[in-house]
Amino acid sequence: MTVNIQRLNASDADFDSALSALLAWDDSVDHQVNESVRHILHEVKTRGDAAVLEFTAKFDRLSVGSVAELEMSQERLQHALKTIPQDQRDALEHAARRVRDYHQRQSQESWQYEEADGTVLGQKITPLDRAGLYVPGGKAAYPSSVLMNAIPAKVAGVAEVIMVVPTPDGVVNDLVLAAAAIAGVDRVFTIGGAQAVAALAYGTDTVPAVDKIVGPGNIFVAAAKREVFGTVGIDMIAGPSEILVICDGQTHPDWIAMDLFSQAEHDEQAQSILISPSAEFLDAVEASIERLLPTMERAEIIRTSLADRAALIQVADLAEAAKVSNRIAPEHLELSVADPQALLADIRHAGAIFMGRYTAEALGDYCAGPNHVLPTSGTARFSSPLGVYDFQKRSSIIGFSAEGASRMGRVASVLARGEGLTAHARSAEYRIQRD
Amino acid sequence: MTVNIQRLNASDADFDSALSALLAWDDSVDHQVNESVRHILHEVKTRGDAAVLEFTAKFDRLSVGSVAELEMSQERLQHALKTIPQDQRDALEHAARRVRDYHQRQSQESWQYEEADGTVLGQKITPLDRAGLYVPGGKAAYPSSVLMNAIPAKVAGVAEVIMVVPTPDGVVNDLVLAAAAIAGVDRVFTIGGAQAVAALAYGTDTVPAVDKIVGPGNIFVAAAKREVFGTVGIDMIAGPSEILVICDGQTHPDWIAMDLFSQAEHDEQAQSILISPSAEFLDAVEASIERLLPTMERAEIIRTSLADRAALIQVADLAEAAKVSNRIAPEHLELSVADPQALLADIRHAGAIFMGRYTAEALGDYCAGPNHVLPTSGTARFSSPLGVYDFQKRSSIIGFSAEGASRMGRVASVLARGEGLTAHARSAEYRIQRD
Numbered sequence: 001m002t003v004n005i006q007r008l009n010a011s012d013a014d015f016d017s018a019l020s021a022l023l024a025w026d027d028s029v030d031h032q033v034n035e036s037v038r039h040i041l042h043e044v045k046t047r048g049d050a051a052v053l054e055f056t057a058k059f060d061r062l063s064v065g066s067v068a069e070l071e072m073s074q075e076r077l078q079h080a081l082k083t084i085p086q087d088q089r090d091a092l093e094h095a096a097r098r099v100r101d102y103h104q105r106q107s108q109e110s111w112q113y114e115e116a117d118g119t120v121l122g123q124k125i126t127p128l129d130r131a132g133l134y135v136p137g138g139k140a141a142y143p144s145s146v147l148m149n150a151i152p153a154k155v156a157g158v159a160e161v162i163m164v165v166p167t168p169d170g171v172v173n174d175l176v177l178a179a180a181a182i183a184g185v186d187r188v189f190t191i192g193g194a195q196a197v198a199a200l201a202y203g204t205d206t207v208p209a210v211d212k213i214v215g216p217g218n219i220f221v222a223a224a225k226r227e228v229f230g231t232v233g234i235d236m237i238a239g240p241s242e243i244l245v246i247c248d249g250q251t252h253p254d255w256i257a258m259d260l261f262s263q264a265e266h267d268e269q270a271q272s273i274l275i276s277p278s279a280e281f282l283d284a285v286e287a288s289i290e291r292l293l294p295t296m297e298r299a300e301i302i303r304t305s306l307a308d309r310a311a312l313i314q315v316a317d318l319a320e321a322a323k324v325s326n327r328i329a330p331e332h333l334e335l336s337v338a339d340p341q342a343l344l345a346d347i348r349h350a351g352a353i354f355m356g357r358y359t360a361e362a363l364g365d366y367c368a369g370p371n372h373v374l375p376t377s378g379t380a381r382f383s384s385p386l387g388v389y390d391f392q393k394r395s396s397i398i399g400f401s402a403e404g405a406s407r408m409g410r411v412a413s414v415l416a417r418g419e420g421l422t423a424h425a426r427s428a429e430y431r432i433q434r435d
Numbered sequence: 436m437t438v439n440i441q442r443l444n445a446s447d448a449d450f451d452s453a454l455s456a457l458l459a460w461d462d463s464v465d466h467q468v469n470e471s472v473r474h475i476l477h478e479v480k481t482r483g484d485a486a487v488l489e490f491t492a493k494f495d496r497l498s499v500g501s502v503a504e505l506e507m508s509q510e511r512l513q514h515a516l517k518t519i520p521q522d523q524r525d526a527l528e529h530a531a532r533r534v535r536d537y538h539q540r541q542s543q544e545s546w547q548y549e550e551a552d553g554t555v556l557g558q559k560i561t562p563l564d565r566a567g568l569y570v571p572g573g574k575a576a577y578p579s580s581v582l583m584n585a586i587p588a589k590v591a592g593v594a595e596v597i598m599v600v601p602t603p604d605g606v607v608n609d610l611v612l613a614a615a616a617i618a619g620v621d622r623v624f625t626i627g628g629a630q631a632v633a634a635l636a637y638g639t640d641t642v643p644a645v646d647k648i649v650g651p652g653n654i655f656v657a658a659a660k661r662e663v664f665g666t667v668g669i670d671m672i673a674g675p676s677e678i679l680v681i682c683d684g685q686t687h688p689d690w691i692a693m694d695l696f697s698q699a700e701h702d703e704q705a706q707s708i709l710i711s712p713s714a715e716f717l718d719a720v721e722a723s724i725e726r727l728l729p730t731m732e733r734a735e736i737i738r739t740s741l742a743d744r745a746a747l748i749q750v751a752d753l754a755e756a757a758k759v760s761n762r763i764a765p766e767h768l769e770l771s772v773a774d775p776q777a778l779l780a781d782i783r784h785a786g787a788i789f790m791g792r793y794t795a796e797a798l799g800d801y802c803a804g805p806n807h808v809l810p811t812s813g814t815a816r817f818s819s820p821l822g823v824y825d826f827q828k829r830s831s832i833i834g835f836s837a838e839g840a841s842r843m844g845r846v847a848s849v850l851a852r853g854e855g856l857t858a859h860a861r862s863a864e865y866r867i868q869r870d
Contacts, residue, residue, distance in 0.1 A: 091849040233817035261858035355834030362859040366847040370831035382646040382668035384829040394819040396805035399790030412801040414526040423696035424797040
């Protein structure tokens with residue numbers, strides 16, 4: 001059974017509308033999901049721990065007497081770290097070191113400068129007090145995700161990182177707990193869904209309120225995060241994952257096929273796109289796909305994803321490839337070409353850029369160092385990978401000397417009166433020295 | 436008629452709940468507003484210019500034949516700049532220079548570093564292609580707001596800044612147009628409301644789609660921005676403006692009273708809070724308020740704002756004042772004390788911090804240099820002033836050498852297999868050198 005992957009050509013008259021159709025993604029949330037989420041948020045906001053216990057019993061089939069019983073001790077995390085297979089532990093620790101090293105370069109410093117008249121201006125950087133990290137339970141529980149979300153927060157200086165992870169029917173993922181231990185997560189509660197988001201946003205007697213909630217989750221978690229935005233900060237609401245590979249035709253087609261598979265295996269909505277100036281290469285990759293697909297563990301998910309959402313796009317040259325890529329603003333962009341640095345100059349929008357034939361996107365997912373939480377669905381046009389900067393904020397510093405206040409008070413007074421705000425004007429005028 | 440301003444004492448048993456009640460702010464949007472906004476967004480998204488024209492005729496009573504007629508030429512902006520009073524022009528240009536100077540220090544640089552085996556990691560900074568700036572029309576049209584929103588975008592390197600400003604009944608504010616000319620706004624359309632937000636978010640035949648929409652607006656504009664978030668980026672949804680003054684009791688009470696007025700005059704919901712260790716000083720400021728209030732142009736707005744939302748809070752000392760301030764996370768924080776730098780170390784959360792007795796908040800609103808678009812309603816716990824960083828985004832750069840890909844491929848393979856993602860594993864394994 002062949003996979004019918006859509007083939008496009010950038011020189012076709014209808015390419016623009018075909019590309020729009022390919023990229024179209026409806027992220028609207030079912031009305032019933034929203035209603036249900038609002039109900040859960042309201043209950044947890046008003047009834048706290050009692051509501052968290054009820055929803056956990058209902059959705060995770062986990063009945064305990066108090067939310068305190070749902071907290072996992074640091075000893076339990078350390079136990080998980082000691083009992084997972086040694087190669088897994090080594091790999092997690094190696095990945096964590098690289099992620100930490102990279103993110104330390106994102107740290108921001110406060111600055112101040114003084115003007116001639118003694119006026120001081122500046123910007124003060126302060127970490128958030130508390131961050132909440134949502135980790136999905138069950139089959140989508142990814143220890144790498146714990147590292148990628150928690151490490152930037154700790155590098156930023158967040159005093160308390162609080163992780164929530166549902167354990168439906170009491171099933172615990174020791175790799176996830178081990179990753180929490182390695183990342184330095186401060187507290188872990190085994191709660192999930194909208195009730196966990198609510199507990200983190202509003203706080204309960206047992207779960208402390210946080211300042212920002214990050215991490216992936218299902219549609220209920222995403223809807224809950226959208227609702228509590230404003231009460232707390234949130235990271236971007238992620239759409240399906242995507243990869244765009246630009247290849248000059250000189251990489252082994254099996255490598256490229258497998259790179260596309262690595263995106264497609266996430267779920268049926270994931271999107272994999274290959275752009276090349278060589279029609280022969282597109283044919284070769286398609287042949288590799290046909291040959292390799294039956295050997296894949298998640299063949300059915302990959303097949304559906306490729307049939308529904310993938311595309312092989314032929315372009316005139318690499319410059320046109322970059323243009324199409326900027327239009328897409330992909331989450332992951334592989335530049336599988338001889339001179340990726342040259343092509344990089346033309347790339348304006350992408351979450352992460354994987355340079356050269358050796359840089360498989362999968363390396364970035366786990367252990368390259370940069371974050372794997374990236375803007376999806378074209379939002380790389382205006383947003384950035386998750387980073388240390390998401391866990392720090394800035395305060396402006398303004399300190400006028402008597403002389404500076406006198407001089408600038410005149411300017412402020414004119415502008416305030418121009419806007420009809422005379423209290424503003426008079427407040428500034430008090431500081432003007434009359435001589 | 437005295438203003439009954441709430442008096443609190445941090446040592447009272449019920450202080451915590453009284454403070455919570457004082458800060459409580461319901462930002463929920465009327466269901467009918469949301470319905471109306473969704474209708475407008477849908478119409479503009481599907482019918483473009485025609486819908487923009489209809490809504491502009493309906494809401495702004497402005498009937499023209501095409502959206503192109505609603506664009507203001509650069510000549511018109513220059514004309515406004517030439518015809519406004521010279522002192523206003525000088526003040527705007529002076530303010531713009533200072534805002535530009537300060538924001539240039541926020542510019543971020545791309546960076547890359549190379550590891551021993553030739554692997555390259557980095558972060559590439561790119562400005563947004565296009566930014567949209569919403570400017571309210573009518574009485575709340577503030578030229579300072581045009582400077583504060585447009586200049587960071589231009590400093591960031593945004594190629595095209597597109598401003599929308601409604602001109603109900605054709606009434607144009609020349610100060611606003613002059614500020615647009617000074618700030619370097621590229622295009623101006625005289626449209627407003629949810630229809631302007633929709634035009635910027637989705638694009639029409641005449642109005643280009645932007646990547647991010649910033650700027651203040653009424654409840655329809657705020658609701659529309661919330662809805663289009665995801666399609667484009669947005670700045671924070673602002674609540675009512677607030678000031679918190681911490682004073683050691685040694686500043687002239689009239690100055691502090693006027694500083695509180697300058698916040699209260701914005702609107703009835705604005706919040707002004709004074710904290711001092713001196714009960715006598717709180718009395719003195721209250722007396723100044725009573726004496727000065729009748730002399731104010733916007734006395735009735737100020738009176739209502741102070742009666743409904745202000746508070747005078749007594750604390751034991753400045754350390755406790757800082758603690759209360761961190762709990763509030765104010766938009767504007769005045770440290771009207773002898774040694775503001777010493778107190779600054781204790782301040783964790785604030786949009787902008789005004790240091791010392793001479794630094795009236797009004798100076799920051801207009802011409803100090805830092806931005807006056809600041810996080811409100813306690814969101815300074817996790818968010819920052821509007822800045823150059825809001826108009827730039829980052830892309831991660833990952834370039835493995837053959838050697839690096841081989842070594843890290845082994846790590847990725849272990850982690851990917853631990854997560855059951857075998858296409859990820861095999862994609863990494865292809866790059867492992869077997870010798």
